[in-house]
Amino acid sequence: MKHKIAVALTVALLALPLSTTFTLADTASSSSTTTVSATTTSDTAEVQAEAAVSAYEAAPITTLVKIATANGLKAAADTAVAAVTDVTAKEDFELRVTHRAAAIAIATTILQAEAAVSAYETAPITTLAEVAKAEGLKAAADTAVAATADVTAKTAFEFRITNRAAAIARTKTVLQAEAAVSVYEAAPITTLAKITKAEGLKAAADTAVAAVANGTVKTAFELRITNRAAAIANAKTLLTPVVDDNGNTVTPSNWITDLIGKLQLALTFDPAHKAELNERHALAKLAEAQKLMKARDPEAAQTCLNEYTDKITKAQAFLEQVKDPTSETAKTLAKALVNVNSNNVQVLSNLLDKLPPQAAQKLALNVVRSMDKAVQKIQKEDAKVTSETTSTTSATDNDEVLKKQAKVALENFKKSLNQKGKIHIEDQEQENDGDQKVVKQSKPEQEKLEKELKSQKVIKNQSPQIQAFTQGQPTHVTVAPIKSQVAPTVTKPSEHGTVDRSKRAENEKDKDGYKAENHRNNE
Numbered sequence: 001m002k003h004k005i006a007v008a009l010t011v012a013l014l015a016l017p018l019s020t021t022f023t024l025a026d027t028a029s030s031s032s033t034t035t036v037s038a039t040t041t042s043d044t045a046e047v048q049a050e051a052a053v054s055a056y057e058a059a060p061i062t063t064l065v066k067i068a069t070a071n072g073l074k075a076a077a078d079t080a081v082a083a084v085t086d087v088t089a090k091e092d093f094e095l096r097v098t099h100r101a102a103a104i105a106i107a108t109t110i111l112q113a114e115a116a117v118s119a120y121e122t123a124p125i126t127t128l129a130e131v132a133k134a135e136g137l138k139a140a141a142d143t144a145v146a147a148t149a150d151v152t153a154k155t156a157f158e159f160r161i162t163n164r165a166a167a168i169a170r171t172k173t174v175l176q177a178e179a180a181v182s183v184y185e186a187a188p189i190t191t192l193a194k195i196t197k198a199e200g201l202k203a204a205a206d207t208a209v210a211a212v213a214n215g216t217v218k219t220a221f222e223l224r225i226t227n228r229a230a231a232i233a234n235a236k237t238l239l240t241p242v243v244d245d246n247g248n249t250v251t252p253s254n255w256i257t258d259l260i261g262k263l264q265l266a267l268t269f270d271p272a273h274k275a276e277l278n279e280r281h282a283l284a285k286l287a288e289a290q291k292l293m294k295a296r297d298p299e300a301a302q303t304c305l306n307e308y309t310d311k312i313t314k315a316q317a318f319l320e321q322v323k324d325p326t327s328e329t330a331k332t333l334a335k336a337l338v339n340v341n342s343n344n345v346q347v348l349s350n351l352l353d354k355l356p357p358q359a360a361q362k363l364a365l366n367v368v369r370s371m372d373k374a375v376q377k378i379q380k381e382d383a384k385v386t387s388e389t390t391s392t393t394s395a396t397d398n399d400e401v402l403k404k405q406a407k408v409a410l411e412n413f414k415k416s417l418n419q420k421g422k423i424h425i426e427d428q429e430q431e432n433d434g435d436q437k438v439v440k441q442s443k444p445e446q447e448k449l450e451k452e453l454k455s456q457k458v459i460k461n462q463s464p465q466i467q468a469f470t471q472g473q474p475t476h477v478t479v480a481p482i483k484s485q486v487a488p489t490v491t492k493p494s495e496h497g498t499v500d501r502s503k504r505a506e507n508e509k510d511k512d513g514y515k516a517e518n519h520r521n522n523e
Contacts, residue, residue, distance in 0.1 A: 049080040128179065
């Protein structure tokens with residue numbers, strides 16, 4: 001095009017006169033120079049735009065850092081394209097810049113999502129605190145993935161987030177269960193109040209363990225909870241105070257003394273003597289209360305004072321019974337306890353020495369309760385026995401029968417302990433008042449004794465079974481033997497009036513002899 005214009009100008013100049021030709025030639029030369037200069041400027045802008053856009057397109061965008069560098073090149077490309085005067089060339093450059101910017105934007109969202117998801121996946125979750133931080137990273141990962149324009153990449157990111165969330169949830173339940181079980185195991189159980197708090201922690205531990213999905217881990221937790229529950233139950237048993245029939249707490253310092261005191265009352269048939277013993281025990285409780293007050297233990301002192309008041313009241317009640325020695329109460333006590341030998345006190349004491357403190361306390365209370373039940377049993381049996389019952393045995397024979405009966409009752413007591421499977425007690429000699437022995441009774445001997453008792457019309461009282469509990473530590477208590485006391489046999493007056501006078505005289509004679517024998521024994 002430029003060449004053609006130059007040739008045309010030359011031909012036109014040759015056809016004109018010389019002066020005109022020179023004038024036109026000068027004008028044409030000036031116009032040509034202007035056209036060439038404009039063309040050169042346009043070519044330079046396009047070259048610069050091409051260089052800037054190409055640099056922008058070729059910049060690496062594999063990392064967020066490189067993308068930041070590429071984004072910096074866009075400004076230079078935009079400036080260079082704006083200087084291009086050729087409309088068509090300029091539009092081509094602008095389209096290329098727009099496409100590159102879109103590609104960089106997509107790469108940026110993918111790289112940002114990758115960074116957020118990777119941080120969520122690699123966050124430590126070995127403790128509950130770390131789990132909490134990791135869970136906080138999930139929100140950032142979700143936001144980054146949601147901004148991803150590439151559908152394929154977005155789906156892959158969402159799958160990774162779901163898997164990580166499930167793993168964190170499994171780990172979290174295990175850590176929570178470990179924390180709850182550890183707190184349950186570490187809770188102190190040295191007092192009943194602390195045991196109550198520890199028991200309250202079990203529910204939280206059970207709930208946390210129930211949420212654990214791993215079967216093996218869950219079983220291990222359940223075993224730890226079971227073992228801890230057993231330990232707490234054992235501690236509770238050891239710390240729970242033993243309470244007697246009056247609601248008073250039996251402590252290791254006074255239980256054996258209280259037992260002997262109650263046995264003394266049970267083995268005493270004279271209401272006046274019962275009153276005397278109650279007063280004596282009451283004074284002992286009062287002295288103990290004073291001692292506890294000096295030791296600054298007001299609660300224990302108050303307990304002793306309550307027992308002191310109770311014993312004084314009982315003593316007064318027994319004194320009132322003395323006014324009517326023939327009362328049914330006095331007779332019932334005599335009959336119910338007539339077959340109990342005072343030597344049994346030492347035998348029972350020796351048996352209690354073999355038991356742990358808690359079990360011994362409970363056994364002691366059961367011994368006393370059994371004597372109370374004996375009274376009730378006699379009252380029921382009295383309704384079936386004929387109103388006229390007179391012992392025809394001599395004082396010596398009757399005393400021998402009662403001794404055998406006491407041995408049988410004691411043997412049954414020892415057997416009942418062995419049958420429970422808790423403890424095993426072997427027979428041993430009981431040296432007291434002439435080296436008397438408690439021997440084992442075989443079944444034929446027991447049957448023979450029962451027949452003998454039936455023929456002699458002596459009411460038999462067997463002790464109820466007493467259950468022993470073997471929790472706690474062994475203790476050793478020495479109990480002094482109690483002097484033997486034997487009560488007289490009580491007979492009821494005849495209601496039929498059919499016995500002849502000679503038989504009555506013979507009975508009165510036997511009765512007088514038996515009373516004399518009992519008097520010697522009491523001495």
